[in-house]
Amino acid sequence: MFIETETTPNPSTLKFLPGRQVMPSGTREFTDPETAKASPLASALFSLGDVTGVLFGGDFVAVTAAPGADWSALKPQVVSVLLDHFVSEAPLFAGGGAEFSVPAEADPVVADREEDADIIAQIKDLLETRVRPAVAADGGDIVYRGFDDGVVYLGMQGACSGCPSSTATLKQGIEGLLKHYVPEVSEVRAA
16 A cells, blocks of 8 residues: 655645545544544544644545654654554544544534525535635645624634635635625635
């Protein structure tokens, strides 16, 4: 088995491609060792010491290193953990399956109103078909967190979280796209 690595726009995060499916659908982010306990793989990555974030995507694992960490030393350790996991065909989550992942919309910033249902459906469709594939290519994910009075709240995950260009991505890229296709959108904010 060969695991490819790719850089991301976030210098703290590398994207690892095991050449097979990681998550059957959606993504799952771990931001500390406590949340990583839900996944033997995420726990093993955090146990390396210099890992501060892990994101499972459809066909990748994005790993974020602590400030000042040396990727030349950490990268082979991450590859070794990933190889051990995928070669042994161990379960991704404690209990056996990906059903233990949390849906992206599980933590809303604002409660959606029923009268905004059509607008929200348009926003979610654009995020799913146009935005998420683009940010996944960079080792990240973006998740819907709510819509209120013209403002769309989005969460940045994986390589997108803490990336120096994430504000530009949100404001110039995603906000422009949503405003173009959904005139009711006036602003996009990070949540």
